[in-house]
Every structure is written in C-alpha cells, then in structure tokens.
Amino acid sequence: MHFRALAKDRLPAPIFHYMDGGAEDEWSLANNTDAFDRYEFLTEVLNDVAEVDLTTRLMGIDLALPFFLSPTGMTRLFHHKKELAVARAAHRAGTMYSLSTLGTSTIEDVAAANPGPNLFQVYLFKDRGIVRDWVARAKESGFKALALxxxxxxxxxxxxxxHTGMVMPPRWSLGSLASFAAHPHWSLNYLLHPDFRIANVRPGDDTLDKAGAMSLLQYVGEQFDHHLNWKDAEWLAGEWGGPLLLKGVTSPEDAxxxxxxxxxxxxxxxxxxRQLDGAAAPVDCIRPIRDRVGDALTLIADGGIRRGTHILKALALGADACSVGRAYLYALSAAGEAGVDHMFAVLRKELQLAMALLGVTKVADIGERHIRRVGH
Ligand SMILES: Cc1cc2nc3c(=O)[nH]c(=O)nc-3n(C[C@H](O)[C@H](O)[C@H](O)COP(=O)(O)O)c2cc1C
Incomplete structure (x- = not known):
C-alpha cells in the first residue's frame, strides 16, 4: 500500500514520526513485519476455491473479516474526522473498531457512528472510579469487548x-514550526477544528480545577498506574464480566x-x-502460546501486518484473528474516511486471493498444515 508515503507527505514531520516510529533502534518495529518472511505457505491444489468466505466468529461476535482495528490514541492528530471516520469505515467493512483510552472521541459518539461491534481499550488509571465509569459507559453503549x-x-x-520535538497537543515550537508551515493544509485544519482532547477522561471531582494550571494531558500522564499487577487484571475481569483481552502478552507463561x-x-x-525494543514479533508468539493454552483463549495477532498474506500466515499459525494499527492510520492520514475504506478493500482482496491460491475457502479451514518456517 502506498498510504505510508502519502501520509508522510500530508502530515507535519512531528505528527508523522509519532505515528510511524518505534522505540530506540526500532528493531522490533521492523521485525514485526520482517518476521512474516520467515514463514512459507504449503499450498493445496484442486480444491474448488471459486467462493472464498472471509467471515468468522470471534468471542461470540460475527465478523465479515478475520481482522479488525487496533486501538490507537489521539486519532484527531491524523485527521479532523478522527475516530468517527475510522469507526464508520469499520462498520461498512463489517468488522470491529477498537477505541483507545486516549481516544479523541467519546464512547457514546463512537457507538453512534458504528453500531458495532466495538471494543474499548483500557489503560488502568490510578483513579479506579474513572475506570468504572468507562466500563459502565462501554456496557451501556453496547461495546462487545474490553482490551486491557x-x-x-x-x-x-x-x-x-x-528529535522532532513532538509534544502533545502539538504546539508551535521553533524546531517544528518549519514543518507545520510546510503543511498548511494540516495546520489550518488543526486550527479550525480544535477539538483535540482525551474525550473519555472526565475526573469525577474538580481535580483539574484544584490542580490549577494542570492540563488534562498532564493529569492523564499522572494517572498511569505503574504498580499494575495480576490482581488488577482480575479486578477488571470481575468489573466487566464480558470478553476481556489482555493486550501486550508475548510469553506462554503469561498467557x-x-x-x-x-x-x-x-x-x-x-x-x-513502540515499547520494549527487542521484544519478540507477535507472529512468532502465536504457535508457542497456542500450544500452551489450546483453545482456552482467543488469540489475536497484533503488529506488523501490512498485507493479506500476513493475516493468512497468522491464522495458519493458530491465531483466531488479526488486528491492524498503522495500516489504517496511514490510510486515514492519506485520504480520510475514504482512505480507510480503501485499506479495507485492499486487505480484503489480498486475503481473498491468498486464500484461493492456498487452497482454502473458509477461515476455519486454515491450519498448521498450510505453513512452516523457511528452511524448516
Ligand atoms: C499512533 C499509535 C498510537 C497508539 N495508541 C495506542 C493506545 O492508545 N493504546 C494501545 O493499547 N495501543 C496503542 N497503539 C498500539 C496499537 O494498538 C497496536 O498494538 C499497533 O499499532 C500494532 O502494530 P502495527 O501498527 O504494526 O499494526 C498505538 C499505535 C500507534 C501507531
């Protein structure tokens, strides 16, 4: 897809690199995609693949595609129609949208744009009252799942x-001024639609006022709970009572x-x-975790997916579905809501073709026999 190059063209450098970049030497960032090249398909022929069906059932939810959209914060940075444009496109594609804790649209507005299915991604804040508020609102708005x-x-x-002087929300610093000035379309748009806010964080009291000059973003930064442990995951599972994904697991023991x-x-x-540089590629974690937990857990492969064949490889290795982040952010930045529609069309077409050439017509029929490590 050419969306990355277009996004780079359209966005001021600090914004593009905030989206595109990873941690430190960006080994994990590159390896997430490169790791797919270490697997090869074993095709089956003469299987009558005239009708390829991409539908699947995930966590009790019917999806038209075996992939959905990962949660990404601050979508307003990339396009003024923000999360709502992406959620509408997900609805048209028949798949799930994930709204981030750090989203710039409310749970209720996303539910109105996309009647579902939707997922809410949780960063556990120190103020558990705020987390309870999210859980209640997600339930009320018909969200189907949570990801912690x-x-x-x-x-x-x-x-x-x-290096780019990226600050949140974007401000005109001497270092970044040239780049913002070179992208007047984005900059004007940003100034004319100034609804940049972490939309779902509404402290139950007058915390922000009490803190005086403390901005919402500062407040959010201070709310991240670095004491997080397994008891907290248990607590959230109890509060929610529905499908709960832990996002960011890579080892069989943690599974x-x-x-x-x-x-x-x-x-x-x-x-x-974007976190630990050197962390394993998600695609390499599927088989060991599937072997360890069997069918007890739904497994989603999240990271590095840019092609339909990547999705097919993840499914063959044992994932129930995949999710994509930058793929839709590049598309949104490049061409707005129509861009996200186009991303879905491209990935759908690539996956359909890859399944036909592999010799399968149903997601459930994709299996271990279809894949092996290169040089096995
Ligand atoms: C700009 C950006 C913002 C993100 N924000 C969040 C977030 O708020 N919460 C979260 O759980 N993950 C966040 N992620 C991670 C994505 O959910 C996902 O794990 C990642 O994008 C997958 O890799 P991919 O971009 O190669 O598909 C973010 C990723 C990007 C690129």
Whole structure:
C-alpha cells in the first residue's frame, strides 16, 4: 500500500514520526513485519476455491473479516474526522473498531457512528472510579469487548519524538514550526477544528480545577498506574464480566496467568514496536502460546501486518484473528474516511486471493498444515 508515503507527505514531520516510529533502534518495529518472511505457505491444489468466505466468529461476535482495528490514541492528530471516520469505515467493512483510552472521541459518539461491534481499550488509571465509569459507559453503549493494555508499565523510549520535538497537543515550537508551515493544509485544519482532547477522561471531582494550571494531558500522564499487577487484571475481569483481552502478552507463561486471571483472550503484541525494543514479533508468539493454552483463549495477532498474506500466515499459525494499527492510520492520514475504506478493500482482496491460491475457502479451514518456517 502506498498510504505510508502519502501520509508522510500530508502530515507535519512531528505528527508523522509519532505515528510511524518505534522505540530506540526500532528493531522490533521492523521485525514485526520482517518476521512474516520467515514463514512459507504449503499450498493445496484442486480444491474448488471459486467462493472464498472471509467471515468468522470471534468471542461470540460475527465478523465479515478475520481482522479488525487496533486501538490507537489521539486519532484527531491524523485527521479532523478522527475516530468517527475510522469507526464508520469499520462498520461498512463489517468488522470491529477498537477505541483507545486516549481516544479523541467519546464512547457514546463512537457507538453512534458504528453500531458495532466495538471494543474499548483500557489503560488502568490510578483513579479506579474513572475506570468504572468507562466500563459502565462501554456496557451501556453496547461495546462487545474490553482490551486491557499491559505493555505500558513505563513509557517506551521513542527517540524520533525527541528529535522532532513532538509534544502533545502539538504546539508551535521553533524546531517544528518549519514543518507545520510546510503543511498548511494540516495546520489550518488543526486550527479550525480544535477539538483535540482525551474525550473519555472526565475526573469525577474538580481535580483539574484544584490542580490549577494542570492540563488534562498532564493529569492523564499522572494517572498511569505503574504498580499494575495480576490482581488488577482480575479486578477488571470481575468489573466487566464480558470478553476481556489482555493486550501486550508475548510469553506462554503469561498467557496461562492471563487465563487464570479471568481474561478470555490475548492480543499478542509489542505495541507496534513502540515499547520494549527487542521484544519478540507477535507472529512468532502465536504457535508457542497456542500450544500452551489450546483453545482456552482467543488469540489475536497484533503488529506488523501490512498485507493479506500476513493475516493468512497468522491464522495458519493458530491465531483466531488479526488486528491492524498503522495500516489504517496511514490510510486515514492519506485520504480520510475514504482512505480507510480503501485499506479495507485492499486487505480484503489480498486475503481473498491468498486464500484461493492456498487452497482454502473458509477461515476455519486454515491450519498448521498450510505453513512452516523457511528452511524448516
Ligand atoms: C499512533 C499509535 C498510537 C497508539 N495508541 C495506542 C493506545 O492508545 N493504546 C494501545 O493499547 N495501543 C496503542 N497503539 C498500539 C496499537 O494498538 C497496536 O498494538 C499497533 O499499532 C500494532 O502494530 P502495527 O501498527 O504494526 O499494526 C498505538 C499505535 C500507534 C501507531
């Protein structure tokens, strides 16, 4: 897809690199996609593949595609129609949208834009009252699942953001001024639609007023609970009572702990290479975790997916579905809502073709026999 190049063209450098970049040397970022090249397909022929069916059932939810959209914060940075444009496109594609804790649209507005299915991603704030508020509102708005992100025990060292002077919300600093000035379309748009806010965080009291000059973003930063542990995951599973994915698990041992804590599934993920540089690629984690937990957990492969063949490889290795982050952010930045529609069309077409050439017509029929490591 050419969306990345278009996005790079359209966005001021600090914004593009905030999206595109990863932690430190960006080994994990690159490896998330490169790792797919270490697997090869074993095709089956003469199977009558005239009708390829991409539908699947995930966590009791019927989806038209075996992939959905990962949660990404601050979507307003990339397009003024923000999360709502992406959620509408997901609805048209018949798949799930995930709204981030750090989203710039409310749970209720996303539910209105996309009647479902939707997922809400939780960063556990120190103020558990806020988390309870999210859980109640997600239930009321018909959200089908929660994902608790567990790979942000500390903020990853994203050096591109330091180099570009990326600050949140974007401000005109001497260093970034040239880049904002060189993208007047984005900059004007940003100034004319100034609804940049972490929309779902509404402290129950007058915390922000009491703190005087404390901005909402500062407040959010201070709310990240670095004491997070397995008891907290259990607590959230109890509060929610529905499908709960732990997002950011990569080891079989943690997969077992997650199951014991009440999670119903995992998003195998290293946060798109934005946290621990050197963390394993999600695609390499599927088989060991599937072997360890069997069918006890729903497994989603999240990271590095840019092609239909990547999705097919993840499914063959044992994932129930995949999710994509940057693929839709590039598309949104490049061409707005129509861009996200186009991304779905491209990935759908690539996956359909790859399944036909592999010799399968149904998602459930994709299996271990279809894949092996290169040089096995
Ligand atoms: C700009 C950006 C913002 C993100 N924000 C969040 C977030 O708020 N919560 C979260 O759990 N993951 C977040 N992620 C990680 C994604 O959910 C996902 O794990 C990652 O993008 C997958 O890798 P991919 O971009 O290669 O598909 C973010 C990723 C990007 C690129």
């Amino acid at each position: 992100t567990v790979d942000l025990a500390a903020h990853g060292n994203r050096e591109r953001d330091i 077992e702990r997650a199951r014991d804590a009440g999670a119903t599934g995992l998003m195998l993920s290293n946060h798109g290479g």
